[in-house]
Amino acid sequence: MSKHPIFAMAFAKVYPMYVQKVERKNQSKNDVDRIICWLTGYDQAGLEAQIEKQVDFATFFGEAPSMHPNCHLIKGVVCGVRVEEVEDPLMQKIRWLDKLIDELAKGKKMEKILRE
Template structure:
């Protein structure tokens, strides 16, 4: 699945709950190490999730602190590395939509 097809859904989910596209971008950049220009390039290229994460500069070292359940799946128990990264991102966007403070979402 193309990251660019899911990205607008992340933004819509956040905006429905009074959060912003900029916050979504901040979360994605924090997790992946992309800067704004790199994130835009990934979206423009319509890369799939595998390529999106493979080309990511660096997964944040605190990503292992992301815990909890997304769609009935505990993210810390996902065995497939790619699926775990996708679930990490899903969990962070869920936390944003639920009104959690950015500092807590970014594990600082």
């Protein structure tokens, strides 16, 4: 089974697209960073270091300090796929992040996005 091309894509290439998506909806880059740090366990310096190093998605999630214990509560559809049914663990993490960014762009309250 071949690996999906996004696994080798630089996280730093997609990150600005996440920011642009939410800024178009009057949300902030700080909120994007907060979501990413919540999900992955990176602190702000760690997130910025990964972006600076131009790591791919596989490395970004592979080096993540710890996925949030409530990430299993992320449910819904992204690109026509239910995130809770994604079988590949790396693809599921990417879809979780996509889902959280979508929720932010749609104006969902941060407490609900972070499953608090």
